[in-house]
């Protein structure tokens with residue numbers, strides 16, 4: 001059985017020598033900046049993604065389109081859950097012929113909704 005040594009000394013700041021990570025910290029910061037810049041560069045490229053109108057064939061970059069986020073009403077259920085508005089798919093309006101282009105079942109474009117010119121919240125009261 002091991003017993004605690006009852007003799008002790010208190011360590012002073014000068015007794016602790018921390019390993020030097022200055023160079024690594026500098027590299028980490030530099031890498032984080034590089035990562036941020038690459039992500040920003042990727043976003044700029046993604047803003048050039050296009051949607052083609054099936055009515056008039058106009059092709060528009062998402063950077064020039066407003067994204068309409070549709071919300072639908074969910075009735076209260078049970079005794080604790082109140083009613084609320086849930087997000088549904090998105091849509092855009094063709095800048096040329098003004099038809100509504102629904103983006104259902106295209107999750108890849110919906111993931112990019114933050115890169116559109118703006119996001120309008122639309123509440124579907126039907």
Ligand SMILES: [Zn+2]
Nearest residue numbers: 053056094097
């Ligand atoms: Zn069109």
